[in-house]
Amino acid sequence: MTDIASPTVRISARPASATRDIGIKRRYAAERRFRAYGIGAISLGLFFLALLLWTVVSNGYTAFQQTTITLPIEFSEKVIDPKGERATDGKVLMTANYPLLVREALIKQLGIDASKRPLVKQATDMMSASSRTLLRDIVVADPSVIGKTIPVTLLAEANVDSAFKGQIDLSVEESKRKVKDQQVTWMNELASAGVLKKSFNTGIFTFGASSRPEAAGVGVAALGSLFMMLIVLVLSLPIGVAASIYLEEFAPKNRLTDLIEVNINNLAAVPSIVYGLLGLAVFINFAGMPRSAAVVGGLVLTLMTLPTIIIATRAALKAVPPSIRSAALGLGASKMQTIFHHVLPLAMPGILTGTIIGLAHALGETAPLLLIGMVAFVVDYPGSPMEPSTALPVQIYMWANEAERAFVERTSGAIIILLIFLVVMNLGAILLRRRFERRW
């Protein structure tokens, strides 16, 4: 056909029968292999993710339940204020023998003879020692309760809590376990009377540090982490973005800026504990800032997050098509206007993603905080970033070192809280990105 149409053309169609081996089968096989590797890698990743989540959740979900015992407490004046001087001496209400109130209410509930000391001791051991502060707070807040009998929900002691949740093997010989048979009997008795029951554990969110698991919570740590995140966000976002814009758009390309660029990339890879040492040396020892304070933690984490944000921001700025810059410059926009009206808005999704990744990284960082003293036993909420506090990951680290069964579930519970924090942050990043994303 070709020959007839153009006799001068010597290239003729290849006869259909003569097939060449151009490796079609081999190429498809390679592609299939590659896909299989990919699916394998993703499956493996998903498997481990599922395993991790399953372990954490199955260990930790019980931390969000707490066994409580509701007792009618008689706030007898004889016990709290035997000499009747509470009006003149404020210390009386603070130092009163509140555990006695609990003991009396409990032995009345269980019908124990008060003279049998070992039995009474076993009974009061079922109650959390935090009951003292709980009752004290009630009385201090409202002294008019003295003389009345009010039902108060108290926390069960951690071992009773664990036993009630079925986490303690009761078939073990009595002397080898922390919950005695008598206590188990009482526990079941109280449970059937509706006095002892499981309820949602708000304490894990609100309490500070405590050596008693039932009274321990991540409240202080979460507040400390929140302070640090705010400091990191407020400092590292403007500094990081400003530095990136300068380096990317204004700085001359010379040896000095090359050196700066190399150093920023290297800083992103510096182990975080080194930043902790830096913080210790500079902020605490040199600048004299307080130890264990969120402000120092925030500054250290800012230093750690800056390279991540700068690298992400520069990449985002670089990705803005040059045609947009030319368009703005061609209209007579100044460099500043070009950047702030056009380049920065288009780079925003990338900048936000980088920032949130940096923040999430900082939120989960433990090592540098250990060095600046944030691994501390802080019971009271910090009123400001200058006061001592801990951080969520540090709290997890500290709880993981505890021996009690009840701290095991609380460790996992705190991990769940931390993961929820991270998921919320990432969700925020995705939403912000959707909001800012534009096509060009």
Place this chain on the structure above:
Amino acid sequence: MNIMSEAAVEKALDQKMNTVPYKMIGKDVSVYYGDKRALFDVNLNIRENTVTALIGPSGCGKSTFLRTLNRMNDTIENCRVTGKITLDEDDIYDPAIDVVELRARVGMVFQKPNPFPKSIYDNVAYGPRIHGLARTKADFDEVVETSLQKAGLFNEVKDRLHEPGTGLSGGQQQRLCIARAVAVSPEVILMDEPCSALDPIATAKVEELIHELRTNFTIVIVTHSMQQAARVSQRTAMFHLGNLVEENDTDKMFTNPDDQRTQDYIMGRFG
């Protein structure tokens, strides 16, 4: 008139053209990218209210020359311009001349349509906004409408002014870019292969538009299409290897060029 010889007509046209005053004067313009010299002492004058086409093979320096006219080369690192370019009487490379002000007087349309990822309205209003050419909402509405009308786009987009400019077709986008340049009321509009990314129908529209814009603006256009240069321009300059080979009336350039290289290029012997 119809009994005039072809040569006479040409001469008349020549004389007519020659009386048009110069808007921009380029004297001994050389451009260096680092050590590499891209333009060699180009002397090229741009006449007022005229379409001047710059033609030549790829890499000949025509785009480079175009970009010297509004100092877009400033944005390229290591780029150095010598010689003198004046806009009216002002030396545009004089330190006293502000580049922002210059670009407000010498607008530019690029090869690839590059509307901002904003609404059509905001695209056109951006220039007047940054230069403070309009103050009230009514001012902006008016400048947007007249600019779009000048770009022949208003009737096509009047119902969707607040939709993104990037949603338009390629040809419409390019006319939007022209409207955006026109909105600043520049004196000169530079066009760098404005039709190279467009289909023939869109190209025809843009060419028609260039023809109309000529009454109000001085236009310099870089093109690879000989036919386009012949259709839209009154003056044509031919570049080769960084040198200005020939500058002449377009009619003469395409019928009887002075330089052999122009002849060869137009005939398609190289390029």
